[in-house]
Amino acid sequence: MAESVTTAPEQALAGGVLASPRMRKGLTVVGAILAVIVVWEGAIALLDLPEYKLPHILTILQAFVEPTPKGPVYQLLLRDALYTGFEAVAGFAIGGVLGFLLAVLFIHSPLLERGLLPYVIASQTVPIIAVAPMVVVGMGQLGAPPWLSKAIIAAYLTFFPVTINVLRGFVSVERDALNLMRSYAATKAQIFFKLRLPASVPYLFTALKISATASVIGAIIGELPVGSTRGLGVQIVYGSQFNTFNPGFLWATIIAASLLGMAFYGAVSLAERFLVRWRHP
């Protein structure tokens, strides 16, 4: 019996450090980064890839600090990322509100739902890459500020997950949860605000997390057509045109874009954690 009792120092050795969840999480992240580096550099070495096909990680890191007339590249990219981020957030807000209102409309009018939902779904099958230039050029001719057309494209990608998920949230309420309200002779508005709306919040956040990253992609797609002057999309076009001469740059813009998407996703997750505290962990 006595042998099976481990002492405190033994436990620390056996995994006391690893037992801390924060430590374990940190190690996982470090491990993942190491794995990417190994695979990345391994691929270059094994397949004998030239820099313009896949640059070394060091080349990419160097590209970030390379000086330009307007300051080092990372400063340039930060400015563009903030601009693209602004367009994405604007589109996210427009799309989120629109998507939500559509869901509210549909839940209160099954007729409208049956009539309009197929078109809403069809709207998402349109290849956005093909439509984006028309939107950007068209809105430019109408005198809209350049960021607005990008926001509209971001909104286009944002609203759909919101509509579909919120609608699912609205109908997710159990029959007796609804019967309870009916037994109180609750009004339609009360049923909506005290039951359907709060019940849909977790579904809303599922959608918003998808939309957060989609809106960044939408804004970037909006910046691709000729005529755009600012934003990560412009830098991506620039980077791919000059990829042979400066292979690190394109990847630097790609990394900047994905960091932007992740930051946005993280912000929405944080908001979720604050607002959906009642959830079973």
Place this chain on the structure above:
Amino acid sequence: MTNPASSTPIIEIQGVHKVFGSGPDRVVALQDVNLTVHAGEFVSIVGPSGCGKSTLLRLISDLLQATQGEIRVNGKTPHQARLDRDYGFVFQAPTLYEWRTVHRNVRLPLEVMQVDRSQWRERVTKMLSMVGLDDFHNHYPWQLSGGMQQRVSIARALVFEPPMLLMDEPFGALDEFTRENMNLELLRIWEQTGKTIVFVTHSIPEAVFLSNRVVVMSPRPGRIASIVPIDLPYPRTFETRESERYFELMTEVRETLKEEFTKAV
């Protein structure tokens, strides 16, 4: 002997049929049900699973509509009685809103019925105290056991002081000990307030202990097989459960159920 039951009919059910679905899915849930519950009466409904007990409660409360026959509640249609908030309903499952704390769950009917805000805290606190959940105001439903959740749902049904309570197996999820305590508590509330209570249960001892009358139902199609009057004196106490008459009445209900069951098979 206190027995607040009067002879004023408050729920009148005449020739009620309830059919669900059609074609091969057609289920006759209730067939020719006749029952009168008097104001202040405590009536229990027992019967095997699927015999239409919940359906009957839902018809009375206008959550479902009868296929045929007539129901009057307080002299009104069930629909009007619902709009007048004549009853509180305790569902078979606790049906708490998971985004609301215990306190705010119990407060829900007060909000919906626009009861004066100044009364909310006091009334909710009183109810939670009554069901023994003083220390759980700020817990969320998932943090409670099934039995505790059901007690919250009972507090919620009582908080707006409806003259009538429709309870669908409210104590089914409780352990025997808590259940017996809740039985005594419910009887105390009933005797104090003179509410009319229709109470569905699977437990014969519980039905006999609580009620003025026990309605025995039989399945396929759901019918009222017989109604057993319970002549045990009120107030009923722990001693009641040991009295000879209590056992006789339990046997009577059980025999009726068994008879119906063998007939059905």
